[in-house]
Each structure stands twice: as structure tokens, then as C-alpha cells.
Amino acid sequence: MNRGGKSGILKVFCLKGFIPLLFSTASAYLHVRMSSPPTLQKLARKSLLKNEALATASLKKLPKAFFPPLFKDAFTGRQTDIIRAMVAAWPYPCLPVGALTKTPNLKTLKAVLRGLDLLINQKDRPITCKLQELDLRDAQHDFWNFWVETEDGVCSPDVNNETQPMVHGPRQGEKQVVTVWMNLSLETSHLSKYLKYFYWWAKQRKDVVQVMCPKLEFWATPLYNPLILLEVFEPSSIGEFVVNGCWTLRTLVMIAPGLVQMKNLQKILLNGIFTPLEWFGNHKMVEECITEIIYQIPELKKIQHLQLNNVCFLKERLDQVLRCLESPLETLSITRCSLSNADMSYLSQCPSIHKLKHLDLSGVTFLNLDHLLLARLLERLTATLQTLRLKGCMILDYQISALLPALSQCTQLIEINFMNNFLSVASLKQLLQHTAKLTLLTLEIYPAPDEVYDDIGDVHPDRFNQHCSELMETLRGIRQPKEVCFVSKRCLDCQEFCVYNVATSLCSCWQ
Template structure:
């Protein structure tokens, strides 16, 4: 076709749009759509043909008016280095068929990978004669292949994949199929659903099912409660981990039973070579594993990790296979377990010797100590990482529990609430022995980082025993609504385990009655690490805040402060706000309303709004706060606060007036 044709079109494009009303519509305001220029391209080493070159150049000169589209694209050998400019000019979304041929330099594959990921409407892909003509280390080869195959997850419309002499991908085709599988068309998904409708056929096909199909088939069977299929799949599961708990949003006893039956089947038969199962995870947490085939990544079950594990398992073994690990979080409330956890624990007890039962997170609320000890006998105590003990126990029960606490050597977070004694001010000799027996277990908790004590009335005067037992630097110390003594407070700044605190919370402890110097010294020793500081309801006054200000103004990492429920004057609050305004990391600030807002204990609303507005102005003059509020004391009528923030929130009593 004569090349002057393109010049004719360019003259047409140069016309004033107003001269062609049909092109702009009746209103004359609609922009002309881009002209789509479609061509099939074959890129080889060397320059384009003169016609192709002219066309590409012509489109480039009309950027914003034209789109260069290509339905079919072939790329040979080293053509990418010659034609990078052409690929940049192409509308890559328009490519539906692509052929990569005779690429004997892996660098070409690496350079082309970003372009492949942008071909989002690609339907057919041919890879032919991919081989390496240069030496690559295994690491270099793996990096190139990972970069190339990771683009397949973006090819949502890919329907045909043709491989011919792809020597370079030898040993890595599973990566390619793994990523390709994430773009499965509806047709394949319907085929899986059809397979599951014929249960007997699905069970017989499990042994020969490709490993990339296991996650979607299992998830589909799980959602439809096809217990026989689940049982068969667990026994030949090809991945190291089966995170079934993330599928149990609404626990179903029969489905759980099917999974446990599959574990029993696995234990009673000769372990299938295809089965790589090491962990069955019943924790109700989000797990990327089930999203892998839908587009997300899960490195624990990626082809690279699986290949390495398979190679390791193929090596001669000098030791027996490690027991299968069962992981579950337990939450016990008021002597009751849900039926699924009850069944799981009953199933676990007789299998304790053949399986390893792990409980990373254990919550126990208002349970007799004998019940808790029976449950702890099922699990490996050193697998517990978080323990919440809200027991309302007496000291004798606490002492009975103490040896089990000492076995939790990997415990990182310990929350204890509701420990009482009949007469808090004076303990008998036996009761003091109970306290020491319990607190001495902390010397064995070498991984402890977060310690929370709420409504604990039995350790007053014994904090010296606790802090001496702490071996690991704590990140969190929270002692709230608890009974403490002056000797307890005096020990806090002396304990080296508290010198790297990130979170300090003493809310609900009436510090007005104590000598405050130890708290001031403790704060000044942790200015480099402290991130959150809470003194809510501590009955602090102006002198306490003034003592804290030098250390507080040095806490450069501080993100949250809470001084609600303390009696502080307007003058000291202005100084406090002016100091904290310079702390650039602060994102959450809770201040008390000034004492001047009250008249004989009653809140004067107009004065509250006026003074809090003035404090907010002081703060905003230095920096823009993210979340800041000034709270009045609790209303005696509705037990709510009036809060001044971005908007004023009144308590129920003020709203009804």
C-alpha cells in the first residue's frame, strides 16, 4: 500500500474538529476517541521493514491521538535489545497472541519479563527453544526464572500455553504452572466442581491429582462439607502445611472430624511418598496459602520451597520422621469449650505420643485450676507463646498452677487478671509461700517480653521477688487496677529488665498516695525506647506532671500518651501540650480536661469547650495532630465522658438536657 496514504490521514487529523460536527457530536464538546492502528509484528534481529518503521514513527509523532495495537506478536532471539523502543510504543494490553522463539540468552528473558506482565489481555503464549548459551550459577538462573514466571499471575485471560524445547526451564516448570494456575479460566473451575459432584470419582482421583490442584479442590470440598473427599485428601496432602483453621470461619463438627480422620488414616498407613504434610494448623487466622491460586503469594508453599524440601526428604535419613504437628489456639471461657475444640481435645489425648500438639495462644477465663491442668497435659508447654490467665483464683490455686507456668519456656506474652486474697493487707506465712512459688517461675521464662497484670491484689509488697526473677528485657509492663506498695514502686527504676521498655501502663493505680520520684526516674531511663505511656485514672496532680515533663519531652519514639482521669490545671496542661507538640511521632493523645472546667465537681460545658479549644490551638500552632482529645471526668449519672476532639461528644446526660 502506498505510504502517502498515511500522510492523507495526517491531513485529516489536523483539521479543526469543529469542521466535522459528526465527529464531535451534537453538543460539539465530546473528544474524538484515539485512532487505533492495528498491526501484526514479527520482531527479529536487525531493523524493522521500511513500512513497519514508518508506521511506528508515524504513530509516535501523533502521541495522544493514536494507539499502536498488535493482536499477534512474534519475538525472535535477541530482538528485544534491538526493538525496546517498539515495545515501549506498543499498546501491550492489545496483544492477544505472543510467541517467544529461540532465546538463547537468559538476559533477553529477564529484560522481556516486565513487558510480559503488561500484556493483560494475552490469551495464547508460545515458548519455543529457550535455552542458555551462557554459564549461569544456580542462584542467577533461579532469579531469572522467578522474575519471568512471576509475570504469569498478571495474565488473567491466558487460555493457551504451548511449550517446545524449553530447556532453560528444566526443573522449574512447576513454578511456571504454579503462576499459570492462578489465572485459571472459569472453564477449569467448572470442571473441578463437576469432579467434586461425583464423590467416588473424586476420591479415586486424589492419588493422581496434580499438586497445584489440591488447594482449590480441598477448599471447594471444605466449603461444601464433602467429608469423604476431605478425609482422602488429608492422607495424601502434598504440602508441608495444611492451614485448615483459616477455612473454619463457622466451625462445623463433621468437617473437623473428617480432617482428623484423614490424619488418623495417614498415621495408620505406610506414609505415602507424595504426602509432605508436617503441620495441620487449626488456628482461625488469615493464611495466604488459600489465596495462592487466586493471585497471592505464599512463600512457605511456593514451588522453590517445596522443591528444596523434596530434595532434603530424598536424602538418606538417620532419624525417624518427626511427629506430625497439630497447632491450635485455645480459648476457655466459663468452663465451656465449643463443640469443635471439645472434640479436638478428646481426640488428642490418646494420640499424644504419636503427634505433637502445639498451642501458641492459650486463653483461660474463670476456670477451676484442675480443668486447666488437664488441658495443659495435652499440649507441649514450650509451644505456648501467649498466655491469658483471667482466673479469679485464690493464692492456693495459683501456687498449684505455678509448675506448669515454669514449663512454658517460650512464653512471650503473659496476661494475668483477677488474682485475689481474702485479706490483702496481711498475708499468712503459707500465703506468702504461695506468692513466692508462683513468682519464682518467672526466672524460667527467658523469652518473656510482654507482662500484663490487671486487678492483681496479691503481689503487693512482693514485686522485688518478681523483678529479680525477670531475666529478659521486657518491652511491655502493664500494671493496672492493682494493689501496689511504695516498696514495689521503688524497685521499678532499679530493674535492668525494665530499662528497654516500649510500653508502660500504670492506669488505675492511685499514685497520688505514693512518693513519685521512682516513676520519674524510670521514665527518664527509657526515653530512648518508650512508645506508649498511659497514666489513666492515676489521680495525678500538677506536681506529678511537672516532675514527668523533663523525661517526657525526651521520648522521641512516643506514639501514644493517655492522661485521662487526672486532676491537672490549665496552666500545667498548656505546658504539657506545648512539650508533647514537639514529639513528631505522636499519633494518639488523650489529655484530661482542665480543673478549671469544673465547679464543685460538676462540669461547666461552655468553659470545657472554651478551654479545650484553646489547648487545641496551642497544639496546632506547632504541628497538626492526628488523633487528640480532651476528656472530662466520668459523669456520675451515665458513667460516660464528655470529649472534645475534632467534634464534641457529650455524655448521655448532657445530650438529654
């Protein structure tokens, strides 16, 4: 009895079946958030973790509220035998493992999935084991700081969100289906060992495991067929499809048939789709690919957030992209794209934009477009628009004046950005006068007026300070602004900007 001190005493208690007595006092503290667990809890967990066989054998007798801290300690220490056993005996409906994972680790993933295998293969699941969902998403969960010993055992607001599509439930007459949640953020051209193992594991268990993927994100061009992911990830669970790296039309065409299966897709972000170099001059190939992509779009009826940045296939086809949408758009971002008058004409009449909150047309050149079409578009959005970004659109004095009547009625605006347009002091004063009713504005970004530049296009510091200060005083005479900036063009030498906010901040060339 003297060997091992306190640790040895704890082991004897455990072996004699007095675990409920040992932890009864400790578990009472688990209903209260504390900066550090009581000493008894620490000693008990430390004792169990030193002896994995003892810990595994003791799980049936552990108080329910003791599972989370013990699992957290075992997971941090990568004690795979305990992890596997605890997953199979987990007494809560959800296990949010992803919140404990700073970087994906194959060793702990295998332990967790093998624990699920033990659970799935049990003929008679113990009444104390309630695991239905394994959450591998890297997200914060209050579950690990606050847990309540209730019959429902809700993990966190994020886990059981009612808006998340539950595609399948437990199948009648078959083994219970376990739901696995995972967001995919693919940073390399090849699947990592972590994802390869998960893919292999899930593919072998499609009859008893459903894998939900709310967000599918690519950061690099995949050197594999991206459609293979939909063999294990439930397509209709994907709510957000993001391409952050530049793709060619060829790659987008590969995954286009999969978009049709994403019935609940609500957000698409494409950040750079271009024509492969070897296709230049091959107009037939380009048209066939674009047609294939456009052909899939009518199935995407639930899109609410559409962001298309530097996409090569929009010109003269914007109507085909937007015509199919059934749900009103909340966000529309078409940036650094080439549009025609026909595109802008359709956009100003599109049925899906009447509830639009966020509009970003930055980088769309209006120099050769009918500026009245943009004015008509704003007229449609006066009751709902909260964010308006027209950065770098080459808008001139005569064009801005046509927008002002509609802009002055957009009373829900919170943010506006007119940076990198070519406006004079007079036009900017006129623009500021028309913001008198826009009392909700919290962020306003305007271009520095044309008068601040010298003959070769460089900022003249004295003029910059004088004119921007004058414009700020004009605005303060109209209403009380919150955050306002006047920003110059990018300096060709240092690649920085001159900014006037409360005071003047010049680029590095003038410092």
C-alpha cells in the same frame, strides 16, 4: 454416554484414567489470581464431589495444583470421605485447615484427624504426599487464594515462621512425626466436645503427633485442672499465656507448675486475679498461694510482654516478679494494682526495662507515692518509650511538674494518655509546653482541666469549651498536633464523657 450430560462425560474421562488430560488446561490457570475459576475447573470439581468414591480413587492422578480448590469445596460441603482421603494424600508440606473454619465443627475435625491417621499408618508414604504440618489455627492464609506448584510448597508466612519453636523433629527409626498447630481460646468453664475429642485423639498418638500451641487463652475459670492440657499440647511451644476472665489465686496456683514448663513464654496477660471470699482472714492460706506463684516465676526468663491488670499479689513483691527476667521487656502494663514506694523504687532501677517501648500504669494511685520515683522511671526510658499511659492515677499539679523534664526527652513517644487526673489549666499548659520535641506523637489524651467543673463536680459546658479551646490553641502554637483529645471525668448520671477534639462533644445530659 448421553446420561448426565457434561457431568457424565467428565466421569467417563476420570474412570478411563484421563484425569491429567482433563485438568491440564485448568491447572495452568492456577498460577494466576482470578475472581472466579474457569468453567472447566468448576465442572471437574462438581463432578468429583458428586461421587466421593470416584474422587477418592482419582486423588493419585490429580494435578498437585488442583488439590487446594477441591479440598476447599469438600470442606465447605462437609464431605467427610473426600476430606479424609485428601488429607492422607496432601501434596504440600502444610494444610491450613483453620483458615477455612468459621466455627469449630466436630464432624470435619474427625474427618481431618482420620485422614492424618491414614497418613501416619502408611508403611510406605507416597513420594507425592508431603504433609508435615496441620494448622488448625483460625487465621487468614494466602494459601487458599494463591498457591504455587513448587517443590517447597510454602503455605504462608505465618505457618513456617522461623520464630515458632519446633520442639521435636521426625524421630530417627520411627514413624514420621506430624506437627499440629492450634491456638486454644477457652471461652467456657468446661472443655467443648470439639476440644475433648481432639484431646483424646492427640493423647493416644503422642509418639507420632506433636501439638504446638502458640497461644493459650482463658476467658472463664476452668472447672477442670488446666494442667491436663499440657499432657497433649507441647508446653515449650506456648509463647502467649492469657487470662481474660477473673481468676482466683486458687486457680492460678493450679496452673503455676505448668508455667515452669513454658520455656519459650514471651507474653503473659493476667486480667484480674483476686483472693477468694472464703480466704479473707486466712492470711496463711493467701501467703502460701502467693509464695507458690512467685516461686514459679524465676523460670520465665524470656518474657518480653508483661501485662498485669487488677492483680492482688503485686504490692511489696514487684521485685520478685521482675528480678528473674533475662530478656529486656518491651511492654510493661501494671494497671488497677496497688503498689508501694518500694515497688516503684525497684521498677525505676530494674535492669529489664532499659529497652521498654510501652508502659501502662493506669489505675495505679500515685496520691500517696513518692512522685519522684515515677520521674526517675521516665528518665530511664527516654531513648525507647513509644507509649505512655497514666490514666486515672490521681496525679496532681505538684506531681506532674516533677515528670516534665524527663517526659520532654522521650522523643520516641507516639501515644500519651493522662486522662482522669486532676490538673489545672496552668499545669496542662506547662505539660503541653514540654511536648515541643515530641514530634512523633500521633495520639494525645489529656484530662479536661479542673476549672471546667462546677461546685458539685459537674461539667460546665461553657467553661469546658473555653478552657479546652484555649489549651488546643496553646498546643498549636508549640507544634502541629495530629489527634488530640481533652476528656472530662465520667458523668455520674449518664456514665459518658465530655470530649474536646476539633469541637466540643458533651455527654448525653447536655444534649
